[in-house]
Amino acid sequence: MARILLTLVLALLLAAPVAAQQADNAPAPDRSATGGAQTLEDILARQRGEKIDDSFRRDATGDPDSAAGIAGQLGTLGGASDAEVWRALRYGTADVTVSAGGAPARVLVQNGGMTWLKWREGPLRTYGGWLLLGTIGALALFFLLRGRIRIDGARTGHTVTRFKAVERFAHWLLAGSFIVLALTGLVVLFGRLYLAPYIGKEANAALLVWSKWVHNNIAWAFMLGLVMVFAMWVVHNLPNRTDLVWIRQFGGIVGKKHPPAKKFNAGQKLIFWSVILLGGSISVSGLSLLFPFELPLFAKTFTVLNDIGVPGWFGYDPLPVMLAPHEEMQYAQLWHAIVSFVLMAIIIAHIYIGSIGMEGAFDAMGSGEVDEAWAHQHHSIWLEEVQEAKAKPSKSPPPGATPAE
């Protein structure tokens, strides 16, 4: 089986360059009828969404070296016709001088903007919206089938401290800011479509201005919460062998078993690392958007990915590495939104299990105190550790020691 797979992979790897070579050797289309300009077939191919070699237009931007002197006849355009000047502007090769705004202001026509707009108005809204609705629907169905995960037997009435005040503060700083960021982000993406028809364009515009202000500024609270949570909980979220037992028993979510767990079980570790990695990525792309054109990320990232050969693994051409400043912002916005949608879906599931999905779970982050019966059921190893630590006699100060003032 392995040999067959290896043969298949080798065959694909060898076939790819041959196919590419065949494409390179394809005869150039005859454009003599239009004097070298694009033909009807070029236009139709573009409209069909086919990949075309547009170098015959892209590079036809005149020749300033052969221009007539500025005092001479036809010399004022510097050897380029109007069409050639506009082509250079469109493909970003024109020599533009601006008095303010720097590199972004030198881009007068930006083709990539249409791709971004179509992505934002199409797949991003469609798949992102359905991901959130699908997650809510799946959780509702799960709740109907499984019901609330109850504490087996009665509560003991004795509680143990699950999270200290500083841990709960950091959690709610992160959670509160994330929920506000998610809602304001959704308003910015969907407001024009789903709110404006009901509340009116004026009210929608006011809501968008407010949402943007809140989104941009509360982001700092999210980043601080992320750093605090990482520093406090990373040690408890390193994978260990008990996670395998937890995963084998589906965490007790499906079925009646209650696998042992330390402070955090495998499911919680999954949430933790999702929040840290996806939240970290959202923070980085968010910073790039907060300071427009100051922190470009994607040209360098794409260069590294191309060097490794990642696009080729999936049969794609190398990623673009010459990006207009605006394209950097557009990629940052798309990445920011895509990763945010994934994290929102994960957090919806986290909110479900921490509230209506499991009896006693909210206490851990509400008051910080959980019933021993709950702790024994869901975090038995951690409970034993806590009880052992409590049972140990506290170290008495050495004789003669003076208490600190």
Add this chain to the structure above:
Amino acid sequence: MKAMWAGFVAAIVIAVGANYILGEIGFSSADRQTGAAVRLN
């Protein structure tokens, strides 16, 4: 529940503070997109 409310209040305080500080150090859109050759007023 005090920690929860403290977290929410801190988020609001940080947001207002961030807006003030970024405005003070010249990171407003108008400041960033201008130059010596441009008159804003």
